[in-house]
Amino acid sequence: MVRQYAFFFDAAACSGCKACQVACKDRNDLGPGVLWRRVYEVAGGGWEKKGQVWVPTVVAYNVSMACNHCENPVCGASCPVKAIWKRGDGIILVDTDLCIGCRYCEWACPYSALRFNAAANTVSKCDFCCDAVDAGEPPACVAACPQRALDFGDLDDLRKKYGDLRRIHPLPDPAQTDPALIIRAHRDAAQAVERGAEVANWEEV
């Protein structure tokens, strides 16, 4: 039995094609601007003079991010009407019949997972494709990834399979929310902070 569903993301394998993003929008019929899964392009660095030679110090990689169905969901804790709740298998859902649309959870979530859906006038977020998962199928984003950069499963199983890294720049300290997320880092990520890398495609995400 699944204790806590989780995503795995392989930053080293992600090419930034955004197939996951599009598959999510397609499956959930999301309108313009509503992205339950986003692909952030993280970029930094430039050129550095070493002796008489200019060498590139560019760091660039992609981070595909949806709701991480955190074990300590600050979105749910912040909601004044208890519209955000957690299923027994760890999937976090928004009750759109209760949501008052104050959008406080948007600020509280350090992963920007909560998205305002103008069509329903409530916040919305990744539901882990719970209908598909309940039927034994993978979430749409996982199924769509041509690079197999995404995986899903029980958090404990994913830890055994991929390790326990839960942070890559510029993700927040996992101690904030205990995200159900396992990451394989891109090789550039080790220098990302010192080279001032940040999200480079805000218009898209």
Next chain:
Amino acid sequence: MLKEWPLVAFTIAGQTAVGFLLAAGLPLFFLRGGAAGAPARGPRLAVVVAALGLMAAAAFVSFFHLQHPFRAVRALANLRTSRLSREILFELGLMALLAGLAFLLWARTGEEGLLRALFAAAGVSGVLFVWSMSNVYMLRSVPAWDHGHTPVSFFLTAALLGSLTAAVFSGFRSGGGPPSKAFLAAVLVLVAAAFLWALLTAPAHGTFGARPPASLVPPGGASSALHAARLIMLVLGSLALAAALWREGPAPALGAKAGLAAPVGLAWVLVLVGEVLGRFHFYGQVGRPGP
């Protein structure tokens, strides 16, 4: 950033109401002798009703940031963990206490001790309201807000706009005299404190203000020009107050002749505009993802 206008209006009006209640009410309820020397009920009622009116206006405008305001009846459902629920609790508590106090004063009933106790409870509730309001924004996900700047600036706004509003109000109220020069001097010190605090600690643009680190939280649209405009307004407001202090005789108030009314009224307008700009700058630290 401009979309956050209901929150700007709610926080400014709510903080002004609390500051006004304490600045104008404390002397009337506690500092003018014992029960025998207590002032007439009229001035007390005027202050309490004005504070209640400001709170009601703040509460009303806050509904404009809700997409489903009629569902807000459940807003106290998560007092255990939601700081927003706690803010609403203290807001409602303050309004209920003010309404009760206003009723007793209007009905000319209630012992002096009861009136004072209700006023004290309303004052404490108001302070807790401003504290809980600042706590709403002390989010680890938003480093620009999760900083001592937030509660201090919220309380400074309450003290500053509250006392200035009390100074203006004392001139309007029938039988109320102009504010004393000592009171205006204290307000001038508050304006100077607000200016310095903003100059040094305003997020992103203050000298020692928090610089947001790289994160997945989208940046807002707060510009350094907005921060500068706020500082300029506070300087101009303090100049207007200084002009009022320089005058011979009692300090002018709005209820006095037009020529004398100008400096304090002008200071109130300038400081209010400055605080509104500062609050837009505050909310402009964080963008909303998507539409």
